[in-house]
Amino acid sequence: MKRLENKVVLVVGAGLHLGRSAPLLFAQEGAKVVISARRENVLLETAEMIRGQGGEVAIAPGDASNPEDVDRMISVAVETYGKLDVLYNNIGGGWVELDKKLHELSQKAFDITISSNLTAVFNTSKAAVVQMLKQGHGGSIINVTASEHVRRMANPVYAYTKAGMIEMALNMANDYLRDGIRVNCLCPGLFLWDPITDPVVTPVRENLVRRQPITDRQGHPSDMAYAALFLASDESSFITGQCLTVDGGDDVKLTDLVVD
Secondary structure, eight states: OOTTTTOEEEEESOOSSHHHHHHHHHHHTTOEEEEEOSOHHHHHHHHHHHHHTTOEEEEOOOOTTSHHHHHHHHHHHHHHHSOOOEEEEOOOOOOOSTTOOGGGOOHHHHHHHHIIIIIHHHHHHHHHHHHHHHHTSOEEEEEEOOOHHHHHHSOHHHHHHHHHHHHHHHHHHHHTGGGTEEEEEEEEOSBOOOOOOOSSOOOOHHHHTTSSOGGGSOBOHHHHHHHHHHHHSGGGTTOOSOEEEESTTGGGOOOOOOOO
16 A cells, blocks of 8 residues: 555645645545645646556645635645645745845845745645544644754854744643654755656665765755655654754764864
């Protein structure tokens, strides 16, 4: 049996690379997938790739910072496939004015980052929880945030919003524990911007056979997709309120100490 057989998954932020690899893999593992992003042309390309492999997919273009668009995403899932089991929040933004300190940041950068990383995730999470509570059989919500290293590379507002996504997930995990709604985070490190063109998602083999140190490369979209697959599947049914860092070990590296 495939790992997501009979599950309906909504992927918000289904872009060309990290956003595309997850729905391709989810469909590969038997899920009925609803994909959403602001660019409909990208969604149509991804849907064609999924259908070409025999998968089931529906598209729901929209802006997750708009509650009406989010309600429409949930409606597409329920009206097309009858339910919603998993929400994958691959929502990210605010990777702007990275070299600025707090007092140097523009209001525009602040507004973009808040909208992308906090408002949008609040909207999708709230709508998904309402639907999952209505169904009464739990579910899984997965937020894509950022590793500590990446948060500290960026500006303070980006760091604060990504950390805010984590804290909201931890509170939600506690609030909906008895409802069977699991809420976890994936915290990616530095990833290659690599548009996915192959509809079959496979693990990066080099590290599986230990041909090179894990830190000799940046992350590949498939690294995130397989981590997301675990959290979306029933294999992680005893896991909630956790943050899984997918960064090749960047956050655990020791810095050299200089002792005078």
